[in-house]
Amino acid sequence: MTLDRILVTVAGIAAIGWVYWYFFRAAHAGAASRPAEGHHHD
Amino acid sequence: MTDTVTGTLPASEQCTITVGGMTCAACSSRVQRALETTPGVSTANVNLMTGAATVRFDPGAVSLDVLIARVRDTGYDASLPDPGATPETTLDAQDAERAAEDRSLRRKFAVSLALALLTTIVGLFPGGMSGEATGSAALLRWLQLALALPVVLWAGRHFYVRAWLAFRHHGADMNTLIAVGTGAALLFSIAMTVGGGWFASHGIAPQVYYEVVTWLIAFILLGNWLEARARTRTAGAIRALAGLRPATARVLRDGNEVDVPLAELRVGDVALVRPGEKIPADGTVLDGSSHVDESMLTGEPLPVPKAPGDAVTGATLNRAGAFRFRVDRVGRDTVLSRIIGLVQQAQASRPPIQRLADRISGVFVPVVMALAVATFVVWYDLGPEPRLVQALVSAVTVLVIACPCAMGLAVPTAVMVSTGRGAELGILIRGGEALERAEGIDTVVFDKTGTLTAGHPALATVHGGGRVLALAAAVERRSEHPIAETIVAAARERGMQLPDVAGFAVHPGKGVTATLDGRHIAVGNRALMDAERIPVGTLSAEADAQAARARTVVYVAADGALQGLLAVEDPIKRESGDAVRALQALDVQVVVLTGDSRATAEHVGRAVGADRVVAEVLPEGKLAEIRRLQAEGRVVAMVGDGLNDAPALAAADVGIAMGTGTDVAMETGAVTLMRGDPRTVVGAIALSRRTMRIIRQNLFWALIYNALGIPVAAGVLYPLLGLRLSPVLAGAAMALSSVSVVSNSLRLRSFHVA
Numbered sequence: 001m002t003l004d005r006i007l008v009t010v011a012g013i014a015a016i017g018w019v020y021w022y023f024f025r026a027a028h029a030g031a032a033s034r035p036a037e038g039h040h041h042d
Numbered sequence: 043m044t045d046t047v048t049g050t051l052p053a054s055e056q057c058t059i060t061v062g063g064m065t066c067a068a069c070s071s072r073v074q075r076a077l078e079t080t081p082g083v084s085t086a087n088v089n090l091m092t093g094a095a096t097v098r099f100d101p102g103a104v105s106l107d108v109l110i111a112r113v114r115d116t117g118y119d120a121s122l123p124d125p126g127a128t129p130e131t132t133l134d135a136q137d138a139e140r141a142a143e144d145r146s147l148r149r150k151f152a153v154s155l156a157l158a159l160l161t162t163i164v165g166l167f168p169g170g171m172s173g174e175a176t177g178s179a180a181l182l183r184w185l186q187l188a189l190a191l192p193v194v195l196w197a198g199r200h201f202y203v204r205a206w207l208a209f210r211h212h213g214a215d216m217n218t219l220i221a222v223g224t225g226a227a228l229l230f231s232i233a234m235t236v237g238g239g240w241f242a243s244h245g246i247a248p249q250v251y252y253e254v255v256t257w258l259i260a261f262i263l264l265g266n267w268l269e270a271r272a273r274t275r276t277a278g279a280i281r282a283l284a285g286l287r288p289a290t291a292r293v294l295r296d297g298n299e300v301d302v303p304l305a306e307l308r309v310g311d312v313a314l315v316r317p318g319e320k321i322p323a324d325g326t327v328l329d330g331s332s333h334v335d336e337s338m339l340t341g342e343p344l345p346v347p348k349a350p351g352d353a354v355t356g357a358t359l360n361r362a363g364a365f366r367f368r369v370d371r372v373g374r375d376t377v378l379s380r381i382i383g384l385v386q387q388a389q390a391s392r393p394p395i396q397r398l399a400d401r402i403s404g405v406f407v408p409v410v411m412a413l414a415v416a417t418f419v420v421w422y423d424l425g426p427e428p429r430l431v432q433a434l435v436s437a438v439t440v441l442v443i444a445c446p447c448a449m450g451l452a453v454p455t456a457v458m459v460s461t462g463r464g465a466e467l468g469i470l471i472r473g474g475e476a477l478e479r480a481e482g483i484d485t486v487v488f489d490k491t492g493t494l495t496a497g498h499p500a501l502a503t504v505h506g507g508g509r510v511l512a513l514a515a516a517v518e519r520r521s522e523h524p525i526a527e528t529i530v531a532a533a534r535e536r537g538m539q540l541p542d543v544a545g546f547a548v549h550p551g552k553g554v555t556a557t558l559d560g561r562h563i564a565v566g567n568r569a570l571m572d573a574e575r576i577p578v579g580t581l582s583a584e585a586d587a588q589a590a591r592a593r594t595v596v597y598v599a600a601d602g603a604l605q606g607l608l609a610v611e612d613p614i615k616r617e618s619g620d621a622v623r624a625l626q627a628l629d630v631q632v633v634v635l636t637g638d639s640r641a642t643a644e645h646v647g648r649a650v651g652a653d654r655v656v657a658e659v660l661p662e663g664k665l666a667e668i669r670r671l672q673a674e675g676r677v678v679a680m681v682g683d684g685l686n687d688a689p690a691l692a693a694a695d696v697g698i699a700m701g702t703g704t705d706v707a708m709e710t711g712a713v714t715l716m717r718g719d720p721r722t723v724v725g726a727i728a729l730s731r732r733t734m735r736i737i738r739q740n741l742f743w744a745l746i747y748n749a750l751g752i753p754v755a756a757g758v759l760y761p762l763l764g765l766r767l768s769p770v771l772a773g774a775a776m777a778l779s780s781v782s783v784v785s786n787s788l789r790l791r792s793f794h795v796a
Contacts, residue, residue, distance in 0.1 A: 005423045012419035016412045023408035026212055 062119030117207025223441035265777025279462025291322030330365030393474030452740030506606015592645035725795030
């Protein structure tokens, strides 16, 4: 595997982790009272 | 209980905020979350279709201004509706807003389409897209950039602005996908345009994707525009209702006839209606007579006769005669306004199945973004050359094909069209939840009187001659019982003069007594005769025969001697048999429930073909019977007149209040039938079943579309078949998916009561 491929793979994994953190974890940090899956409401 | 004592129940107020600019389920979900997380707010319900947020809040903890600011902060417009607004004026404002949105989207689409065509044509010139490093090819790339910029900065600007505002609040919606997808393609192309020479010297051909950006935005605008138009059509039914009311009313002012705008009409005014005119407001006929077409409100096809003392309803059409009437209700209090208000509430409500759609669309966008990143990495690591370009195009395609719009539209469009269509047919469904519960009904309980029977008893026979009728009518004249009214009306029809009586007394549940010309007269049932110690032996066979024919027997006695009897009949409605058979065809069991005698009830049950008859039950007994059926695992609908059976209606899974004409207890049942035709019960169940089927189809197609589209866009078919999806095609597919969901819902507009 070439260096650019390794870099893109690592960056990709980091980006996915960031998406998860930003839209799920951090989103709920500011709304602790919300249910765990808080993007939706009954 | 007051909050100053316990502190546990803070005062709460409810307000409705108009929210503008929401385009998908993720939008409404985000506004809802922003409101719900505001301190002092107990509940918030945001509806995508009506663009309204209903908020319950503690006015001591949070102000309306803060709520408005909260919504604006999420990137959407927010305003408070005019406090004096009627459902009609709200509707006008919504119409104006929709028309403006329609114009704006159409203009943006037209410009984007033209520029997308030009960008493509320029790209077709030699060297335009192929990535040549010559000077003329570079010039073509700059030209394409110049053509693409207005599309991005003007026509598609709102996608980027909304995506950014959502992003700031850790939110992601369809705008995010469009902005990231087109933004990535655009930035890549700009880099190739600006640094084309540098890339070429490093062995990377400077390929550009401006036409992808412009076509994508054009297609998405087309989808939004078609969707906005279709959404406007889903509100057509309610607009038609609002359009029923005439603009002016002719009233008597200081003895003169003057035309006044409807807004100036006051309670107590005397209004005049000529043949062919619409009745301006609800009121009572003072003089004159006519036939009035009430079909627009009740679905009742036959004109209803009106005479002095009869109620007339605003927005209905006067046919033949002219009359004057006293205005009793205006503005928001009229039947029409109440119907519109109910339908609007129903259209804004969310059936439980919506939760599924909400749950999916809430997590959907971030998941798609992660999938797009993964697609990029896999194509870059394993894909063919040019890897960077292939990886980028595949990732953009994934972002673009996966849009939760269809998911967000699946439920609300169907609820909206179905409740609107129901209103046109005289079937008012109170909301999404009622709709969903009505789907599962397997038992319909009819409270006999007024639903299967006319509810207006008529005199069937007189045993003992006109003298008996005259005696009975003279005494019953003082009573308000429906049977008494029937007897009095029958006597008057026969031209009888009714003398005054003295010493009138009511014996509840038995009958009445009074003194006439010094004689003691008793009019009532067998129980009254027993109480008065009057033998009925001579007429008991006749009485039994009448009872077996579902008639109510009224004995008439004078000074302790039986004079004769009257039999009163509540005729079975013509349509009852058809309604019962149609219900049974839908696998619904039909039960007749009544407080009447067993003989009467069984006669009616046999005549209409009911599966079961439950007779001689008191109002509390009706409730117990509903509970018993529910305990058997049945989903029970109770059909009643909504006035004296409210507890049973409330206890049933679906309470159906059946009115006769516009005089109906509209707010009692989960479903209100404006017409006394029992076949509309079948219509209500059939409509709910059809609606839920359409909702499931919508959700299925929205899910299947994404489940198939995303893997294909990511390129899973490439290793096997060499098949890939272009981003432009993905944009077209996305637009098509939302339009097809809305069109599917619009099929409900053709629903008819069988």
